[in-house]
Amino acid sequence: MLRKLFVASLVLVLGACTQTPDWDYDRSVQFANYKSYAWSPDADLKNHGREYQVNDLMEKRIRNAISSEMAKQGFTLTDANSADVLVNYHASVDTKLEEDEMHISYGARWNYWGLGWQTHTTTREYEVGTIVVDMIDRNSNQLVWRGAKEGRLRNKQTPEQRTASINKTIAELLSNFPPKPQH
Template identity: 65%
Template sequence: MTRNLLVALSLFVLTACTNTPDWDYDKSVEFANYKTFAWSPETDFDKGAENYQISELMEKRVRNAIQNEMGLHGFKLVDAQKADVMVNFHASVDTKLDVDTFNTSYTARWNYWGVGWHTQTQAREYEVGTLVIDIVDRASNQLVWRGAKEGRLRKNQSPEKRTESVNNTVKDILANFPPKPQH
């Protein structure tokens, strides 16, 4: 019984930690030619959002985090007409269901035939947020790079914790921008 519970908890902890970003990009693009960026006019972070965590406050945090990370990667924010690439981003929130089933005990009855496991199932609803960052070549208006990361949303966080979470998420997403050449 204890062993099964430990295995279930270990798997839960491991899956919670493996939330890595997803990237895709156009391999024909020479990313080294890009040095400047601007905000895409299509960026509408909270358009149609029904979740209270997607707001103007969160949009400001995301913009600041992207601007900081792009600067660390050698990109300069300029007017849209002078930019090499345009940055667009959006977020979504989905409700997911986590179901765990595990055996809690084993029983055997001697006064009649029978052996069995007692099984316990727990279901929990939780919210998962996804942040997507797009990099669009301004001259061709073509998407050249996309990064995304999803993670379980935490409620009742302080503004400082929310900012820290956004900064870490954006840093993780942009860790592969510009993409490293494959050898």
């Protein structure tokens, strides 16, 4: 199952995605106590898939984007034995169908009167990717925060477009980590 999730780093090519991220977290956790992070041993896309986008370049983009966002939040990258949280990430790709219907009605015409109705349906298959970033409390080994973002995948992007897309997706995902205090 986990292997299947990693196959999908294509998800990170979400440049045009309009979906807002989904977050969940443990409300009892004092996120203000977290200052450092390390990579979870499971955070590794390149060894878990055979898709075109799953490679060392994509792995580097993901880690750079997460590191950049964590640094903006004041977190320091450290070794796994002393980190407050472990960062894990994974992805999945699902195939969906999009259906468009066009309704055409008829009215009066030259030398002909009548009514009619015609429906034309077009169906397209497309891929939707989801990237998930998890924060795991190192001491308890419990998941304390999860962010996920879904979007339609785009192929044939330049390396610069892929990097920008990943940076944008990760920034949106981590915009609620640590969670903002509820008033």
